Amino acid sequence: MTDADPVRLYRTVRLIRRFEERAIELVRAGHIVGGIHPYLGQEGIAAGVCAALGVDDVVVGTHRGHGHVLAKGADPARMLAELCGRATGLNAGRGGSMHAADFGVGVLGANAIVGASGAIVTGAVWARRRRGADTVGVSFFGDGAVNEGMLLEAFNLAALWRVPVLFVCENNGYATTMPVAGAVAGSITGRAAAFGMPAAVVDGQDPEAVRDAAAAAVARLRAGGGPELIEASTYRFDAHHTFEHVVRLDYRPPEEVARGRARDPVAIQGARLSAADLAAVDAEVERQLAAAVEFALASPEPDPAGALAHLYASGLTARTGGG
Numbered sequence: 001m002t003d004a005d006p007v008r009l010y011r012t013v014r015l016i017r018r019f020e021e022r023a024i025e026l027v028r029a030g031h032i033v034g035g036i037h038p039y040l041g042q043e044g045i046a047a048g049v050c051a052a053l054g055v056d057d058v059v060v061g062t063h064r065g066h067g068h069v070l071a072k073g074a075d076p077a078r079m080l081a082e083l084c085g086r087a088t089g090l091n092a093g094r095g096g097s098m099h100a101a102d103f104g105v106g107v108l109g110a111n112a113i114v115g116a117s118g119a120i121v122t123g124a125v126w127a128r129r130r131r132g133a134d135t136v137g138v139s140f141f142g143d144g145a146v147n148e149g150m151l152l153e154a155f156n157l158a159a160l161w162r163v164p165v166l167f168v169c170e171n172n173g174y175a176t177t178m179p180v181a182g183a184v185a186g187s188i189t190g191r192a193a194a195f196g197m198p199a200a201v202v203d204g205q206d207p208e209a210v211r212d213a214a215a216a217a218v219a220r221l222r223a224g225g226g227p228e229l230i231e232a233s234t235y236r237f238d239a240h241h242t243f244e245h246v247v248r249l250d251y252r253p254p255e256e257v258a259r260g261r262a263r264d265p266v267a268i269q270g271a272r273l274s275a276a277d278l279a280a281v282d283a284e285v286e287r288q289l290a291a292a293v294e295f296a297l298a299s300p301e302p303d304p305a306g307a308l309a310h311l312y313a314s315g316l317t318a319r320t321g322g323g
Helices: 006-028 043-050 066-071 076-083 116-130 149-161 188-193 207-222 254-261 265-270 275-298
Strands: 058-060 137-142 165-171 199-203 228-233
Touching (some): 006 043, 006 066, 006 076, 006 207, 043 066, 043 137, 043 165, 043 207, 043 228, 043 265, 066 076, 076 275, 116 137, 149 188, 165 207, 188 228, 199 207, 207 228, 207 265
Parallel strands (some): 058 137, 137 165, 199 228
16 A cells, blocks of 8 residues: 655655645734644655555544645645635634544544544544454654653553554654653653554654655554554754744754754655656645635635534534523
8 A cells, every 4th residue: 555656755745845834824924823833844754654554544643733634635725724714624614723634534633632642543443443444543643742641541552452553753852842852761662662562763854764664564553463653753844833933932052953954854855856757746736735725715714603513423503602
């Protein structure tokens, strides 16, 4: 199932990069309320991992989750509409940046709760396996999640029941502003070893290195090998959240940021393409995202009368409060 085409892999990292840059523009223009957590610099991880998955496999992302949603195949136009809170969004404008989901392509949701992805995807894959499906799941999380009890409980359950989940730690070196060295005792891979899970460290800036490591792990998962962990070393190019563009938090030395940005996953993968292929993909992505912005901004806002819909699985609509 692995997609080994270097052109398609480049297209994914380029799409995520330009999507995030366009989204930041819409934040600054006031069309996306509340801001976003940009995925800039980490595109190679989502692109590489999702290139190793099949259409029936599932993923759960993080608060920095746009890349995961796009890499798994969600429509960028509907995703951008979701960020803008429009009725045509993936979740009719109800999920927004941190809760976007597209069950049709196996995205069970981004998640604003740090470390929650592990528990959600472990349960979802276990249920699908009980029904006879050949499903593999991926839990994306950051280095700031590895001390969360919820994630460690998911490690334990997945290992005990041999649930085929690939746990992917996107280690960008910071939990918001806290350096990983000041927050994580021992090692991240050591967390997996404690539960008997194989673990490996991979260069998260190289999309093909990520894809190859993920493909090997997914093959073992499908063969019944039990859960595994990949720690993808990466660097966040932009702010933790776009509010930093206003408040200008000072916690990363400029020389560190320059070193981190020197290894750009878009450039690394782009160097593997011919000049003609590179130009064609870049132009295609620009056309697609220009249309996505136009679609999102032209879409209607949700009707406030439906604000209480979808609260109950039965379809029951809650009553409005009395005056």
